[in-house]
Amino acid sequence: MKNLKKTLIFGTLIAMAGFWSYNTFALPKGEFTYLDNEYIHSFQNRDGLWVIPSRARKSPEALMEAFGSDKEEFLALNQLKAGKNIPRNTPLFFPYSETILQELEKEGKSREAVLSEPDKMVWPVIVDRYSRITSRIGRRWNKFHTGIDIACRRGSIIVAAADGEVEISGWMGHYGKVVKIYHPHVSHTETIYAHNTHLLVNKGDKVKKGQIIAFSGTTGKSTGPHLHFEVRYQNIFLNPEHFLPEFPDTINTVAKLD
Numbered sequence: 001m002k003n004l005k006k007t008l009i010f011g012t013l014i015a016m017a018g019f020w021s022y023n024t025f026a027l028p029k030g031e032f033t034y035l036d037n038e039y040i041h042s043f044q045n046r047d048g049l050w051v052i053p054s055r056a057r058k059s060p061e062a063l064m065e066a067f068g069s070d071k072e073e074f075l076a077l078n079q080l081k082a083g084k085n086i087p088r089n090t091p092l093f094f095p096y097s098e099t100i101l102q103e104l105e106k107e108g109k110s111r112e113a114v115l116s117e118p119d120k121m122v123w124p125v126i127v128d129r130y131s132r133i134t135s136r137i138g139r140r141w142n143k144f145h146t147g148i149d150i151a152c153r154r155g156s157i158i159v160a161a162a163d164g165e166v167e168i169s170g171w172m173g174h175y176g177k178v179v180k181i182y183h184p185h186v187s188h189t190e191t192i193y194a195h196n197t198h199l200l201v202n203k204g205d206k207v208k209k210g211q212i213i214a215f216s217g218t219t220g221k222s223t224g225p226h227l228h229f230e231v232r233y234q235n236i237f238l239n240p241e242h243f244l245p246e247f248p249d250t251i252n253t254v255a256k257l258d
């Protein structure tokens, strides 16, 4: 344990040294944003994991035990009542115990930290080698495409592009299962995340940049699993790419499905 602490402190120092030396020529205004990944999700300022028990082929009780979740906290976070049946076919949030979190960190499964200025967004799909931009904003045949399409595997992690408050979480015609978020610190814009399979946040929730809000899919009018992402200001469609860093390099790697 003592050794681990030493390693951690030493590691942090090295990381800090690297950070400062790397940025001496252009000190960023950005703050750290932690991107949820397949191992660690955040929900209402708690670290844990969204799991559909039937998919995991485990009972909610077994999952609680595995993740060190406190039962009362688990029930409260999922708005469930004690003594009632716990659903098995919808995503449930299992808060991690401190021990489990430390183990994940040791295994190198921590969230990725990225620098992002408060008035800028992060890519709403956690990009892997399967994700790529398939359509940008603008005229497409005789229609106007109102956002950007990012093809990704079904069940990919969709995160909030910036801090904000959830305005809509539900079904919306062609958009399928959609989340709409209002961003007071990004010029009062709104972002829209369409065609998801599962929505993980509710209307009125405050969400953090990089926090998981949905699992991707192909609901609504859609030809395959992808995220349709929009940025609006007073219902005018803006180009999302003006708020985003460049799409990560993986776009150039041709996805090979194996």
Ligand SMILES: [Zn+2]
Pocket: 135, 145, 146, 147, 148, 149, 227, 228, 229
């Ligand atoms: Zn689209």
